[in-house]
Amino acid sequence: DIQLTQSPSFLSASVGDRVTITCRASQGISSYLAWYQQKPGKAPKLLIYAASTLQSGVPSRFSGSGSGTEFTLTISSLQPEDFATYYCQQLNSYRAFGPGTKVDIK
């Protein structure tokens, strides 16, 4: 089974910072990767699919890149509402999620 890892697992940042989260797959998954944002007590929200396509309604400060085994989620200028936990998910076979990256306020 394909395993996903994320780094860092925890990130402390300030409003306006550029933030990058990395997701690595144990095997190549082409571009079958999605990114989600989850806030406490809420269901996850789809941000990006196909590794780099922004879901409708998601602010353009979010972007994704990568293919194969290494992917990144970038927030170009962190906003107060972006403090949350971010998960990657592979969509090539077994729908594994990464362990998550919590973005906290510095």
Added chain:
Amino acid sequence: QVQLQESGPGLVKPSQTLSLTCTVSGGSISSGGYYWSWIRQHPGKGLEWIGYIYYSGSTYYNPSLKSRVTISVDTSKNQFSLKLSSVTAADTAVYYCARESFLVYSSGWTAYGMDVWGQGTTVTVSS
């Protein structure tokens, strides 16, 4: 606007079967191009995909849960359901249902991710 709503008992006894239903509103579960998934989240932990079903009845389960999981669909009621047998305290979690969109074309397919989620329902396993 498609919406999903989970329902079912919030408390299940150990060794019994957990049963949840997800009701789809604002769209038809029989529309092609969607997998209907169950995902859970243990308290304070990450997301765990349980499995999905297509409206035709085809299923795909998480290998680590496969022996205990059954996902079924009732197109007449626009619902899909989860059964998890022989539960223990380790199955205590928030359970979400979600819709995953995809498109198949002549040279491949595109996965659009899980774009619609239910609000989640908490299930506690305890005697």
